[in-house]
Amino acid sequence: MKIKFTFWKLVFFVIMSLGIYSAYVRYAHGLGAVSNMSDQFPWGIWIGFDVLCGVMLAAGGFIVTGAVHLLNIERLHSIVRPTVLTAFLGYCLVIVGLCFDLGRPWFIWHQLIYMNPHSVMFEVGFCVMFYTTVLFVEFLPNVLERFNLKKPLRWVKGIMAGLVVAGILLSTLHQSSLGALYLIMPSKLHPFWYSPALPFFFFGSALAVGLAMTIFESSLSSRAFGRQLELPVLIELGGALLVVLWVNALLRFEDFFRRGQLGNIVKPSYEAYFLWLELALAFVIPITLLSFKKVRRSPGGLYLAAVICLLGFVTNRLNVSVTGFETWVGHHYVPKWTEFMITLSIVAAGFALFGLAVKYLPIFPGEEHQAGHRLEAREKPLAVATVLEHAGD
């Protein structure tokens, strides 16, 4: 045990040092020195993963708050706080990622004054900014409870319903608009991925990934923090995930059919290999797994299905943002190691911050008042090392 967390601590330390070095290269020598982005590939993994996947992976926030506060599904209450934390951290890290990717991040506030209402990017930027604020307020009760500030806590709880509605509205808009970003490139993006339905696919995949990420995050925290797994809740999420995956898969199939691509997607080609990988990981394997009741009811099975599904949709977004352009450009883009390290450090920082928040804030409160049917969380002091153990997972 001792050796194990020293090992993860070391991994985290190595990732972060390389990340800090890469950040230095980024700000001291520019985008050209730190990345393999070029005039042919102006967007690399910092947009493809850090932003497109980052926002998607943080979608659990609006789904779970919506289910609990809007649909009044009280039994999901126990996972609201960790999910909101995941979403809040996720959006903060997307903004951090953007500060690496933007050529002139110090002018990011220009969005507020030089607004271009025709720009999808403007809409995404605005929604992300507002939604991060909403998530901050939704996250605030953790801090307020920690310091026993009753009055502001009442205020926040008073506006919670409004916040949740605003959160869903903003999320619907920007999750789908991330797909709409690519609508203006009909001649550049490969027909496997270019579709007028891109905004719907991006929203649909955000729903699936939000659920999968919540399963993933709950399973991981139960292991890392020695909490009891809320299996009934996860089983319910797994069932919802299966339905959402089916809907996504059918919509994709219908789209391929309508655009006459069904014949092309079965023919082997560079793009087809990536598409097959994506479809297998996002749909075929998780749908098959979750269709077995036995898998859907086992913590391990749910975890496995969720992880594969996450990988599948990450592949999907990287295909839209990278693979789909390679033929048009005429060459491949592979991120430089420093570019990759920045992305990896952001992910590692996310895990570590999650661990720290759990350590210092009542994210998994055993003593919360309203919900009696929640499984008791075992109170256990957490060493920073355990937090870091999380970082490598």
Added chain:
Amino acid sequence: MSKALLYDATICIGCKQCEAACADQNKLPYDDKVAAEAVQSEHKYTVVLTKEDKFMRRLCMHCEHPACASVCPVGAFHKTAEGPVVYDVWKCIGCRYCMVACAFAQPKYEWQSLNPRVRKCIMCPERVKAGQQTACAEICPTGATKFGERDDLIREAQDRIRQNPSNYVPHIYGLNEVGGTSVLLLSGVAFEQFGYPKSEMVGDTPMPEYTGRVMSKIPDFIPLWSLVLGGVYWITHRREDVTAAEAEDKKSRGAQ
């Protein structure tokens, strides 16, 4: 009336004086090494490509409905009344959506700079505004690059094709591509040989329409969706209130 450039590849002799004049106008370095570079970059806004005895210029097309201007979140690009699509560097945040969105891949980036700018041909806007031609058109010794009113140049291009049909592919590139551009091209060989996207690939639809169709729905979507969400909240919580009230009622009746 907006201005335009007509480039006729069949008259071009590949002297690259337009490249040099462009560099001079935009205060960019130009020497034999730069002249030999057969790609556009942040220090080379226009390039004369050579393939055997054929030439072709590449430069920003100055679309009538520019994608770069429509996608820029801070509106750093706009099309001027005279025709040039210009860039306001002080607004730019460096998101590079313009580069990704441009069907002709014209915007280039200062990748090595710590305060990078997007670079592309801006069609000498000060000169055009002052009634002068662009630097490239002025220097062109054969008239291969010609500056003028867009409508006049279209007529002239049509005449040239009509008078010498064997010299040309029967197509004015930029007349209808992406809804029309302020740079018009004539050529004896297919345009895609020099990296221009095929006309049927880019289509005649102005690029901003692809995203505009979605963006235009947002003003209706926001109030509608808010109403639905608010309604759902009301219904789910109303049920709760009703149940609570009924339970209360039962209790009080039971007490009697």
